[in-house]
Amino acid sequence: MSDELVRFVIGPTPYSSWWLWLAVLLSLVLIGWYAAVFVFTMPGRRLRSLPVLGTARSELVKRRSAHAVRAIVERYRGGELASAPAAAAVSRELRAFLHAATGVRAEYMQIDAIAAGQLAVAAPVLADLIDAQFNADSSVDVASVSDSAEELIRTWS
Template identity: 50%
Template structure:
């Protein structure tokens, strides 16, 4: 039996056994690719329900949204965005993150409703972002709010 196995692994005379290894590696790569695409395109609600994927999904969400906030902060610092525009973009990004991370429709919730829900940690920040967005006479430091938004997203559990 070992001779048969050796003959199978080595293949026909003149072929290297590395072709079998390469073929198996390519097959595993294709399987991994399909699994990765399937998982990456699943809705967030289903990803949050799968124990093996839940933590990875949360890390990826935090990373992606924190990068978006950092981009908004950079654009505001470079004077590409006004205080009002930056406040609106930060609020929209934070609300989208909260929806993706928790499933609660934070985009449509009033700040008081956010404060009365499991999202209460974000309520003071959303209130300050609303002030920056709608009150031109406010002295809110949008740069500071941007850093606070990024920190909240990075530390969200």
């Protein structure tokens, strides 16, 4: 090989610094993702104690539950649901909300236990929903009780 061609032989080209910044950015996104998954899958009591996240979570739970109750009532008023299944669905959603909001396992409690505990304000609404669900001769208006359940969810503190 002649000496005049040696000047065209060079070492490997260095990589761009953008790859380094991309790797750093992706690492930070991955760490943020894991942190968000950890925080948002924490049990309710620990998450409620965090100042900003607890408030945001409780508002999100309220909004989601109120929307679900409103959708059930709209299906009931539209004739898609009978009174007993509508009352059961609203009761299930209200109990799930109470569990998410307070940590008390309201899904498995009797009305007397609910009335005696910290969920006492929800007991009359749940009693009316149970009456509408299991009593064929009930005079309970499912739409108005469901509206009361939605109002209870929205005003829960």
